[in-house]
Amino acid sequence: MRARVIDRADVLKIVDFLRRDRYQVVAPFFGRGRDTVFDVVTDANRDSVQLHLPNPYYPPKRYVLPQIHRLLTARRTILTTRRTGGGQLRIDVPEDEPRLAIFGIRSCDLAAIGHLDRFFLGREYRDTYYERLRRNLFFVNVVCTDTELDIDDDCFCVCADTGPAARELFDLQLMHLGGEYMIVAGSPAGEAVLSHPACRQATPAHVARRREILSEVRKRFKDVTSWYSMASRLISLGEVGEKTWEEIGNRCLECGGCSYVCPTCTCFTVTDRSTADGVTERIRLWDSCALTGFTRMAGGHNPRKAVHDRRNRRFFRKLSHYFVQRELSVACVGCGRCVEVCHGDVGMPSVVEIIRRAAAARNETR
């Protein structure tokens, strides 16, 4: 791995380089208030691209798993008549998606893409719809170093071991060292960018500075913890009592938001709907285990009918040994979005805390 440095004023030249290289580039921008957003870079907004800002709430997972994804369309080319019956169907599957570069993706969200990859592509069945979107992506990771802007009180990537600096999956990684940024390539496509004239060779002093900043940044997380290991053990062993799940369930208002904003949540539903005369489209859209219909079976049986059973399901899926073993990590990257989205404050850190406290209380009474 060869490290380069680039002046702060030149960083956005990477965006320009990628755009010239036939990438559509999305990057983070400030919106209203404290809202931030990943949006397409155009000539008009290029100068407003932000390197340091609160991580956009609407997760970049939508570039590989859109909220509504059209999988195919079917249209009748010869109309059915009562006499002849039949007719003909033409089915169109969308072409490969264009090259897309995500500039400024955070380490947590990048780790989440790795999680989605393992889910959609990592086993015997490869999801072609996911793959079609995924294979043309180029990631420019920005390390969270600004303790005011990049990191807030809901972040816990250090507990999930996904940040503040990603170790893999990026094509390029940028890290702020003061007046300049260190650039590291993580793929051949990324290497190609390092030949840009604005990039200079990094010195050992730069590397030392990087290490120093990272250990400094980690201190920002000292009050924020999610002690997965204990919660994971209790959940895996079935040692979380019904009462505890009920407490969690009573605080769930079944909005589905935690699944929608979670960068690692993979669940979707597929449905067909007619759009215009004779055209039917097959779409898949985000789904959530918070909703009753999610686990209801055709015959009417619903193994997760009560809301606390559905919450049990979510955290079992995220933390149990069974899944951790299969996917090599807990299904949580510590981005903190579920903390913000939850009406009843039963995002990941709170639930881990509730489970730990309940276990501690039980041990005391024993």
Next chain:
Amino acid sequence: MAHILTTCTFCGVGCGIYLEEDGFRITGGYPSMSHPANQGRICVRGWNVHEVASSPDRLKQPLIRDGGGFREASWDEATSFVAARLKHIRSEHGPDAIGFINSPRCSNEEGFLLQKLARAVVGTNNVDHGMGAYRSASIEVLMEMLGVPAATNSIADIEQSDVIVVNGVDLALQLPTIGGRVIRAKMGGAKLIVIDPRRHRIAEHADFFLQTRPGTDRLLYGAMAKVIVDRGLADLKFLKSRCQNYEAFLASVHAYDALWVADACDIPPGLLESAAIAFASGQRGMIMYATGAEARGADTIRSMVDLALLTGNVGRKGTGVMPLAEHNNLQGTCDVGVQPQLLPGYASVNDEAARRHFESLWGAPISTRPGLTTRGMIEAAFDGSIRALWIDRHDPATAYARASIVAALDRLDFMVVQHLFMTETAQRADVILPVVAFGEERATFTSTERRIQLAEKVIDPPPGPLPAWDQIVRVANRLGARWSYTSSSQVMDEIRRAVPFYEGASYDNLSREYGRQWPCTADRPLGTALLFADEAPSEPFRLAPFPMPEMAGSCMIAEYPFALIVGRSLYYWHHNVLVQHSETLKREHRVLQLDYPEGFVDINPEDARELGVRDSGKVRITTLNGSAVSTARVTGSVKRGTIFIPFFLHEVIGQLFGEPDSSGGSSDWPICARVERV
């Protein structure tokens, strides 16, 4: 791709959401972290609201009845046909033979122009929104006691409160964004008092859960006031400086007997007492109640406002009286005058000075003849005195699910329906005017916290449909009006002249930050988050003395021993017009229908045992007005003697209640019922 901040139009909370579009259609939506109402949270409906615009079932062209079906028509033909028919009916039968009904989902601009069409062009006060029966009680009481017909506080204040009363509303299902605020306030240390015949999600969090017998809340509040006065916890300084009528009120409170009331309400007297003490001992107390299907009647609302005034809980942060609107623009629809007896800004039609003001603003006389309510118009349609109805986005044929309503609509000479979809009512129309969907027009809505907000145009509508306000303008002009609005913002400019507390609400002002809470005037351009905060109101607050009733309003008839209450479920929403067009919401709604094709009725385990009813078994419910078969759900969420029916299967409700609207402007007087095993 672009992300545009707009306002969710599902319910009255008015959450800020972003919509993402790809140039052709809306591809996603998510909550704003910064919007003061929701701060990053929305409910499942908000997460899926964007799907409505892309629904394939939308109406695309104006339709004119042609024999048994409809034929497509141009806008010119359709609007001139409507104008000609209205003109004819007016000349034959007079202006009061025509009525106008809109839905509390319509925008302010649309509602304002509809009532202006009725009053200034057609010449009738027959204009009402479809939820008239529900909302009026709350508006009347708040006008009479506080002088302002709206919430005195803001949604963001909930977490500032240290004691909250939630009366008769299942917040977790109906208004989850507010429910979440209440739960978080409770986790932050606030005391939570839930008064409800049903143990719902929010009740699980209550410090004091008063599971009353239906119809006894009014008594309960009277007894709570008595406890507060007896313990010396009343805020006498507030009463003396800001309220009138307090001596009479205090005298009426003395007649209450807390023990007797606790017995009538079927709650432990100690619980009643400690809840009253908790409420009065808090520094910042808030009372919230619903104005929709589970609404309380005028007397119960009076007694809640009394309690807030008695404890000085108006005008400070974290305090207040908060009526909760289920419909996204119930507040705004009333503000802009879609009520038969009230002009825009709540001036009475009988107030001559107000009428003069509007006559000079509109250049047309305003009728002094009283107008009919929605219910009155439908009854008049049945008896033939109403000959034509204009219905904007409302669907009375489905909403009330009574054969008599369909029969009334079928007797009309002429009916115009403006809607997105071919509803039950639209199928009976003579002309259907297709409107544009959420995200396809720029318009304002006023939320339950008085926040006037813009819903933005995110994509272009498909060819064909027009904004509803534009349709009203076209017809008005064909009826001889000379309206020159070319944009919805020009309509708002007129609303600003008509409704004093909207004076500062120009589109330019509203598009900054997150809308403005009224009063938003020239000297208060930023709006008002908290009413009565800095200055004493011009009129003192008026307490409503409340003599203790002779008997409790519960079911006393031996043959009908159960008190039946009706409520909503999350996916049942305004007769499913929107729910039906989102894949996720449709599925969740269908789960209920599949699991309970005949609806369900919640019944207490002990009652069930006595009646020999098992969970999922069939039961017959009989009321004085009718009878229906449904499925029993045996659950501790209702107490003995109470049964609960969700409002999602209107056929069942229709069979039970028979006559229009007895399903309840209020649950003050519960419906008496009998339950038998089938």
